[in-house]
Amino acid sequence: MKKSVALILTFSLMLALAGCGGKGDAGSDVKSEGVMTYAEYMAAAVDDQVVVETYVQAKQSWWDNTATIYTQDKDGAYFIYNMACSEADYDKLTPGTKIKVTGYKAEWSGEVEIVDATFEIEDGNYVASALDVTSMLGSDDLIAHQNEFVSFKGMTVEDAGNGSAFMYKWDNSGTDGDDLYFNVSLNGQTYTFTVESYLCDNTTDVYAAVKNLQIGDVVDMEGFLYWYEGVNPHITSVTVK
Amino acid sequence: MTKKRKTVRYLLLCLLFASAALLAGCHGSKGLDPFGMPEEFDTSRNYTITFWAKNDTNKTQTDIYERAIAEFEQLYPNIKVNLRLYTDYGMIYNDVITNISTNTTPNVCITYPDHIATYLTGTNVVVPLDELFADERYGFGGSEVRFDTVAQSEVIPRFLEEGAFDGHYYAIPFMRSTEACYVNKTYVEALGYTLPDVLTWDFVWEVSEAALAADADGNFVVNGQNVLIPFIYKSTDNMMIQMLRQTDGDYSTDEGDILLFNDTTKAFLYTIAEHGKSRAFSTFKISSYPANFLNAGQCIFAVDSTAGATWMGTDAPLRDISDEKLVQFETEVMTAPQFDPGAPQMISQGPSVCLFNKSDPQEVLASWLFAQYLLTNDVQIAYAETEGYIPVTTRAQNAAEYTDYLARGGEDNALHYDIKIKAAKLLLDNIDNTFVTPVFNGSASLRNAAGQLVEETVKAVRRGQTVDEAFMETLYADTTALYRLDQGGSSATGKTDLGPLPKTAVVLLVSLAVVWILIILYVILQAKKQKSY
Structure with a gap:
């Protein structure tokens, strides 16, 4: 009897999981009539x-x-x-x-x-998990994930161009509260990442974290894969390793 | 490195919001007393003034402001100047209006005359400058000013007049620019054309259409790429305003009557639709910065401010695109397209400076002294050299330092970047061909509406919509409503039709009338009674 109950429960659980696969975190969405995939x-x-x-x-x-x-x-x-x-x-x-x-x-x-x-x-x-795109940096594969929530692992903070790890606005002409720009490198290639002040203002953890970065820090980051004349991620979290 | 677009696109809505906020803030407000010129500047007191300035996301401009402040504070140790920087006129405008209602406006502010017209709807908010200009001790060329101040006659009269309206001066010019067309001459000639002395609309449309020829693979023949927008206009408000001006088309009256929505405008929109549909033409709002496309060999005619010249051309010192995308070509700097090459007309633009009124006239006088300092040669020449601006005083324009700078165009790709210096020369050669649009409460909205007509037309044809009379009718109605132009300018001219009285007011007035009639009847009856006794 106990075995039967256990089997039924296991089978039910498998069915439930299979059902979740269609509408849960895995697989594709089922779109309504007239909606594009x-x-x-x-x-x-x-x-x-x-x-x-x-x-x-x-x-x-x-x-x-x-x-x-x-x-x-x-x-x-x-x-x-x-x-x-x-x-x-x-x-x-x-x-x-x-x-x-x-x-x-x-x-x-x-x-x-x-x-x-x-x-x-x-x-x-549905809340997306961050997709690790570190290995795609510099490759043509990256743009396929444009605007997705992504992560970058083990990148090194470089001079932002003003002798420090970040600057306010792209040309260092800004002040606290403006967008933060910082450079990070991987395998000899340097990329410019941004803390978009409308998305994460100067009261957020990521804004404070970037202001505390030091050149040479190795960091993991998450953010949205925004594009402006090339990849220009809008970073939402930074962790110094 | 990236420029931003968010504030640019926000401008339109900021203006509407800001105007409403100001009107709400001013409602019922008594305001400050009018500014009265003190007999003497009290140097025994300390003053802290704020200066809200705009830079073109250009660090050098920030440095110049900071240096000017430091030098001024050395001359006037009792005046402390706090600088607040913006990269967008619209955001300054928005913040000023927010601060008017709380009496926390800056003392000195970079602005556009259109914006001052809105500020003036408040009571004594902006200082009329006439008295300050003329004061023998502290005015232009004043005997008590501690620096080599310019005389009023040395400020280019055309630029000075741009700050005069309602019978007073409300602004002094700080820098001036206009629009230029940055042309990929290499591609024009590759297409078999020769650039005329003055660029015409017909020429630009014709070459732009010719440039769309593609090869069997779908790549454009002229650049070998699969992307090409031959003609991109940055500020479509300027585009429409200049088209109308060049053809004597109606735009507005000086008093603020809106004339934009007319048949001439419609004819231009049909032309724009034709070239938007073919994809020969696009705009900054739809496609992005003209400079990015120009430098990538993906645009032939890029119209943008002369104050954006450092972004234009193969050797531009400022650039957003990667080295791999950069294409080598010869850049020609020309006036924006014209209808009559013999009588070119172009917009005059660039920052002006206004003073906000304060309860302490001494503080206002301190602000005026600083504003005047911005017209000294050191500031004028240094700032003009950062972009394709020109100084606004003859003294600076004729200074040996400045003429030497102009003569050295092309010596390097930094201070003497040839495209930037050509852009400045273009304006210097055309000062008498510049114009501004009438300034009134609502003129900023009308300007935006002019651009909106172009943007919406181009978007419509790109999306496969039919641009016909029905479209135009809807476009005019929607744009009028969006910018509240059916109620805008009249507020400045006192012509507002307030409409029928509310029912409650009618009831109140009728009740008052009835009560008065009853009182009068009572008095008459009492008088008759007394007579009968």
């Missing part, structure tokens, strides 16, 4: 109208009824720029919130994004 979105031309279902991962800013947010589904990421959004709705866009977005595909200095968009909140929740 990530592959279809990527295949769409710039200026085409696009409709996607995706999940909020982080919010960059809200201003005068427009929101800029980082979103991702289980197949890829969508950066949504200045989407029509009331302040009340913006408050509802917590990490994991599922939204259906209708807008136009655009490309701005290499950053593929959705603009002039509207959205509606749907049932569902």
Whole structure:
């Protein structure tokens, strides 16, 4: 009897896990009628109208009824720029919130994004784990993960160009509260990473962490794989090893 | 290295928000007393003034501001100047308006005249400068000023007048720039064309369309790449404003009547739609910085400010694209496209300086002294040399140091970068061909609306929408509503139609009238009664 119960329970658990595989953290999303898959979105031309279902991962800013947010589904990421959004709705866009977005595909200095968009909140929740893309740095494979939540491991902090480990604004012309720029290297190649002040302002841990970096520190980082004339990650956490 | 776009795109909405905030903040406010010129500057007291300035994400400009402050503080040890830097005029405007309602405006502020027009909707917020200009002791060329101050006659009159409206001077010019078209001459000639002396719209459209010829693999013949936007305009508000000005098209009256939404504008939009649809034309907001495409050999005509010249060309000292993407070509710096090459007209732009009123006139006088210091040769020449700006005084323009700088264009790719110096010379040669648009409360919104018409038209054709009369009608209506132009300028001219009275007000007035009638009837009846007795 006990064996039978145990078998039934085990079988039930396996079925449950299999079910979760379809709609949980693994596998692909099942899209609603009229909604593009990530592959279809990527295949769409710039200026085409696009409709996607995706999940909020982080919010960059809200201003005068427009929101800029980082979103991702289980197949890829969508950066949504200045989407029509009331302040009340913006408050509802917590990490994991599922939204259906209708807008136009655009490309701005290499950053593929959705603009002039509207959205509606749907049932569902998904928060992406950071994908380790360290080994893809400098390769053509990296851009396939544009806008995704990613991690970089074991990179070395270099001179930001002003004799220190970081600078305010890209040309060191800023002050506390502005974007932070810092250089990190791997295998002899140096990359410029950013703490985007709208995404992570000067009250956040990552802002403080970058300000405390020293040239030569070895760091692990997480952030969103933003693009501007090349890879320009928006970093959300830094850990000195 | 990267420039930012977020503040740029935010500008439009900041302006609307800011205007509303100011009007709300000023509602019912008595405001400060008008500024009165003190007889003497009280040097026994210490003053702390704030200076809100703008730099073009250019560290050298920051250094110049800091040096100017240090030198000024040496001359006036009792005046401490605190610098706050912005990289965007819109954010300054936004912050100023937020601070007007709390009386925490800066003392000295880099600004645009359009913005001052909005500040003036507050009571005595901005200091009229006439009295300060003319003061024999502390004004232009004043006897008590501790540095070699310029005379009013040495400030380029055309630039000085840009800060005059409503019968007063409210700003002094600080730097001036205009727009230039940075041309990939190599590609123009490869396409079989020769650049004219003055660039015309027809020429630019024709070459841009010709450049779209592609080979069997889909690559553009002229650059061998699969990306090419032959013509990119950075500031589409300037684009439309200059098109209208060059053809005597209506834009606005001096009093603030909105005339932008007319048939001439519509004709330009149809032309723009045609070239937007073919992808011969795009804009900064849609595609990105013209300089990035130009330097990558992906653009032939890049129109941007002369104050952005250090980003333009193969040898540009400032660059966002990687070395691998950089293409070698010859850059020509030309005036922005014209309709009549014999009578070129171009926008005058660049920072001006205004003073905000304070309860202490001595503090205002201290601010004025610092503002004047910004017109000294040291500051003017050093700042002008950072970009394709020109000094705003004849004294600086004629100084040996400055003429030597201009003569050395091309000696190096830093201070004497030839594209930057050519851009400055372009404006120096065309000062009399510059213009500004009328300044009134709402003129900043109208400017943005002019650009919005272009942006929306280009976006529409790129997205396969039909641009026809119905589209234009909707576009005009939507843009008018977005920028509240059906209610904007009139507030500055006192022509506001307040509409019908609210019902509660009507009831109150009727009640008052009835009560008065009853009182009068009562008095009459009492008088009759007394008579009858």
